[in-house]
Amino acid sequence: MGDYKPQEIETKWQTRWAENRVFESEADPSKPKYYVLEMLPYPSGTLHMGHMRNYTIGDVVARAKRMRGFNVIHPMGWDAFGLPAENAAIKNHTHPRIWTNNNIAEFQRVLRRFGFSYDWRREISTCEPEYYRWNQWFFLRMLERGLAYRKKSRVNWCPKCCTVLANEQVVNGGFCWRHEDTRVEARDIEQWFLKTTAYAEQLLDDLKQLEGGWPERVITMQRNWIGKSIGAKVWFEVADTKQKIEIFTTRIDTIYGASALILAPNHPLVSSLVAGTEDQAKKESKLAQMRQSSVKMEDIATAEKDGFFTGRYALNPFNQQKVPIWIGNFVLMEYGTGAIMAVPAHDERDFDFAKKFALPIPVVVQPPEGKSADPNQPYLEYGVSVNSGPYSGLTSEDSIEKMAADAEARGFGKKETIYRLRDWGISRQRYWGTPIPVIYCPNDGMVPVPDKNLPVVLPANPKLTGEGESPLATDPDFVNVKCPKCGGPARRETDTMDTFVDSSWYFYRYCDPRNDRAPYDSAKADYWFPIDQYIGGIEHAILHLMYSRFWCKVMRDIGLINHSEPEARLFTQGMVLKDGTAMSKSAGNVVGALDMAERYGADTGRLYTLFAAPPEKDLEWSEESIEGSWRFLNRVYRLVDKHKDGYPISEIGCQKTQVGTAPQSEKERALLRKAHQTLRRVGQDFETRWHFNSAIAQIMELTNALYAAEESVSRKVRQGVLEILILMMAPMTPHIAEELWSRLGHSESLAYASFPQADQALARTQTVTLPVQVNGRTRFRVQVPADASSADIEQIVTGHGDYAQHTSDGSVERLVVVPGRIVNIIVR
Numbered sequence: 034m035g036d037y038k039p040q041e042i043e044t045k046w047q048t049r050w051a052e053n054r055v056f057e058s059e060a061d062p063s064k065p066k067y068y069v070l071e072m073l074p075y076p077s078g079t080l081h082m083g084h085m086r087n088y089t090i091g092d093v094v095a096r097a098k099r100m101r102g103f104n105v106i107h108p109m110g111w112d113a114f115g116l117p118a119e120n121a122a123i124k125n126h127t128h129p130r131i132w133t134n135n136n137i138a139e140f141q142r143v144l145r146r147f148g149f150s151y152d153w154r155r156e157i158s159t160c161e162p163e164y165y166r167w168n169q170w171f172f173l174r175m176l177e178r179g180l181a182y183r184k185k186s187r188v189n190w191c192p193k194c195c196t197v198l199a200n201e202q203v204v205n206g207g208f209c210w211r212h213e214d215t216r217v218e219a220r221d222i223e224q225w226f227l228k229t230t231a232y233a234e235q236l237l238d239d240l241k242q243l244e245g246g247w248p249e250r251v252i253t254m255q256r257n258w259i260g261k262s263i264g265a266k267v268w269f270e271v272a273d274t275k276q277k278i279e280i281f282t283t284r285i286d287t288i289y290g291a292s293a294l295i296l297a298p299n300h301p302l303v304s305s306l307v308a309g310t311e312d313q314a315k316k317e318s319k320l321a322q323m324r325q326s327s328v329k330m331e332d333i334a335t336a337e338k339d340g341f342f343t344g345r346y347a348l349n350p351f352n353q354q355k356v357p358i359w360i361g362n363f364v365l366m367e368y369g370t371g372a373i374m375a376v377p378a379h380d381e382r383d384f385d386f387a388k389k390f391a392l393p394i395p396v397v398v399q400p401p402e403g404k405s406a407d408p409n410q411p412y413l414e415y416g417v418s419v420n421s422g423p424y425s426g427l428t429s430e431d432s433i434e435k436m437a438a439d440a441e442a443r444g445f446g447k448k449e450t451i452y453r454l455r456d457w458g459i460s461r462q463r464y465w466g467t468p469i470p471v472i473y474c475p476n477d478g479m480v481p482v483p484d485k486n487l488p489v490v491l492p493a494n495p496k497l498t499g500e501g502e503s504p505l506a507t508d509p510d511f512v513n514v515k516c517p518k519c520g521g522p523a524r525r526e527t528d529t530m531d532t533f534v535d536s537s538w539y540f541y542r543y544c545d546p547r548n549d550r551a552p553y554d555s556a557k558a559d560y561w562f563p564i565d566q567y568i569g570g571i572e573h574a575i576l577h578l579m580y581s582r583f584w585c586k587v588m589r590d591i592g593l594i595n596h597s598e599p600e601a602r603l604f605t606q607g608m609v610l611k612d613g614t615a616m617s618k619s620a621g622n623v624v625g626a627l628d629m630a631e632r633y634g635a636d637t638g639r640l641y642t643l644f645a646a647p648p649e650k651d652l653e654w655s656e657e658s659i660e661g662s663w664r665f666l667n668r669v670y671r672l673v674d675k676h677k678d679g680y681p682i683s684e685i686g687c688q689k690t691q692v693g694t695a696p697q698s699e700k701e702r703a704l705l706r707k708a709h710q711t712l713r714r715v716g717q718d719f720e721t722r723w724h725f726n727s728a729i730a731q732i733m734e735l736t737n738a739l740y741a742a743e744e745s746v747s748r749k750v751r752q753g754v755l756e757i758l759i760l761m762m763a764p765m766t767p768h769i770a771e772e773l774w775s776r777l778g779h780s781e782s783l784a785y786a787s788f789p790q791a792d793q794a795l796a797r798t799q800t801v802t803l804p805v806q807v808n809g810r811t812r813f814r815v816q817v818p819a820d821a822s823s824a825d826i827e828q829i830v831t832g833h834g835d836y837a838q839h840t841s842d843g844s845v846e847r848l849v850v851v852p853g854r855i856v857n858i859i860v861r
């Protein structure tokens with residue numbers, strides 16, 4: 034057997050798994066299922082060890098679940114459409130398909146090299162017509178239901194490229210990525226939207242189903258993104274006109290503190306407000322400049338607050354006081370009504386604005402009695418209304434209630450619920466995406482492509498320049514089409530879909546990847562869903578998850594599935610850092626995954642990734658610790674090698690060895706105790722806590738114990754403990770585990786070997802007998818481990834058969850454990 038040669042062993046077992054189709058699984062309602070999934074990768078660049086963490090965690094879970102008897106589905110595929118492929122194609126004079134497929138081949142090679150237990154028959158690539166035809170099919174269903182619609186919307190526009198830019202192509206705070214001297218403009222063009230807002234309330238409500246299964250902070254991020262607020266609309270009349278400005282506020286109780294109304298630069302009333310005021314031309318040029326600035330939400334949030342006074346006033350409907358009307362760059366037409374009332378004393382953003390432009394800061398809410406507000410800060414909490422006319426003295430809650438009701442009664446307001454969530458703009462003026470399946474006819478207007486004509490296939494050889502109109506529009510064979518209704522000449526839609534569409538439902542396709550009659554078979558989806566464990570980066574905590582939750586609800590309403598949430602449990606792993614920053618090609622600090630496999634083997638890479646940090650924490654890459662993981666695997670390998678003449682011990686099956694071996698000496702007892710204690714801990718670390726790092730530390734300790742005891746225990750006991758050791762390692766380092774397992778005399782793959790149960794008797798340290806007294810009289814006795822905690826003892830006592838009988842004539846007031854001596858129960 035000789036030295037540990039991971040490359041040989043790993044190739045051998047990967048080949049064997051593939052030949053024997055070990056990881057293929059089918060829906061089978063007679064078996065409990067487990068769906069474990071890592072978010073599908075975007076195939077770009079080379080995989081490095083920073084990427085491997087996600088897949089390693091998923092693979093450990095998949096393998097551990099198989100060993101616990103679950104029918105496991107563990108698929109993999111490619112998020113293959115997207116802008117980088119198109120840009121790379123333009124740069125390198127290649128086709129996005131070639132670039133993408135090369136990357137997929139490379140990704141596949143690396144993932145196979147790491148021995149991840151995927152069912153490769155289920156592999157999908159979203160850029161293939163077999164897949165994206167169903168995007169189109171779903172789009173048509175949404176169109177029928179009024180969930181897909183077209184409207185004018187703002188986009189980033191480069192006047193030199195004459196093209197729409199994606200947000201990531203707007204660089205350096207508002208410039209074109211190709212023309213760094215050209216400022217990006219905002220333009221309004223017709224775009225397709227999916228009506229996510231129709232599901233806003235459900236998206237919010239159903240978060241309850243995810244509690245306990247999803248990280249708290251992700252649920253919070255989802256909730257905040259939906260951003261439900263209950264408040265009121267209020268109409269301010271513009272002084273000396275009949276015009277009204279509508280604002281929305283969740284703090285109508287602060288309306289007496291409004292020191293300005295602030296409108297978005299593209300609010301429809303802005304031009305008429307500015308007209309005829311002093312310095313009109315100057316204001317208009319300022320407006321034009323503000324309207325052109327980037328439409329990126331993040332930029333607006335962080336941009337320096339800018340604005341100007343229009344010269345006009347509005348009237349506060351509660352007290353008819355004059356309030357100046359301003360224009361502000363931080364007010365969005367797309368959110369709310371495009372106008373806000375600024376209450377600087379009670380809002381952070383308004384406070385900054387008021388400080389900058391020297392607006393008054395009247396206080397209208399005071400902290401509840403006994404507290405005082407910091408005069409240099411806005412006071413944001415609820416409190417008591419002051420300086421608020423008839424509402425002074427009410428609590429904020431009461432003021433909100435009463436003022437909203439009064440506004441409605443007096444005809445200048447309305448109680449209302451709004452959401453921060455917007456409809457999903459899916460139009461992209463790009464090539465490498467799903468064509469939107471509609472046709473425009475001069476006679477019939479917009480006509481959906483009939484289902485039987487799907488897929489609308491991307492033109493094979495577009496002109497990709499990155500400039501001008503959508504690439505699909507440059508291909509006359511694609512564009513010119515007969516109208517499905519009247520047969521006359523018509524034009525195809527030339528926009529493609531946002532690639533988030535692809536990833537919104539891909540995991541359903543895995544259940545039935547070759548179906549050409551439907552996106553998937555409902556019975557199969559019913560069996561496999563929901564996803565029992567979804568694993569991926571926190572960067573997807575908002576959009577991807579929101580869209581997939583939306584898509585699920587739409588599919589439910591179409592009648593494809595019965596459930597409402599696709600991902601029952603979600604795990605977001607920590608980042609992999611090197612020299613303090615996240616591993617990335619641009620930071621130049623990557624450790625290539627293939628290099629790792631070449632130098633140490635995939636098992637060492639996997640082990641290190643799991644050992645270096647708990648999976649939810651960031652991991653700082655260290656070359657020395659990899660050496661440690663490598664040495665550990667060598668140690669285990671040598672341990673088996675050393676006794677190779679003793680195998681196989683044919684007369685004993687492994688399960689029998691683990692559970693049934695009776696120790697013949699104190700040394701054997703000690704080793705078996707250690708083995709079963711380790712098993713108990715590791716079992717919990719796998720199942721509930723995911724403390725893979727502590728599981729590995731325990732396994733290392735057991736290995737030390739085996740080395741220390743090897744000469745003084747029987748072959749039988751030694752093999753039994755070795756088998757426990759290898760079975761515990763199998764989910765994490767499957768290749769070496771398979772190899773050693775076969776060396777110990779097993780002919781079956783351990784992929785489906787059952788994960789051993791800890792023998793509680795063997796795991797037990799010495800036991801002691803404790804008397805249990807009820808109201809001072811000894812009633813029964815319990816046997817407990819000598820090192821049991823008080824809580825453990827309490828559990829044993831209350832679980833004892835005699836407990837109920839002796840405590841039944843009253844209620845247990847106290848249960849006192851004196852460890853090692855006695856348990857006292859007081860019943861009254």
Ligand SMILES: [Zn+2]
Nearest residue numbers: 191194209212
């Ligand atoms: Zn440009």
Ligand SMILES: [Zn+2]
Nearest residue numbers: 474477516519
């Ligand atoms: Zn027509």
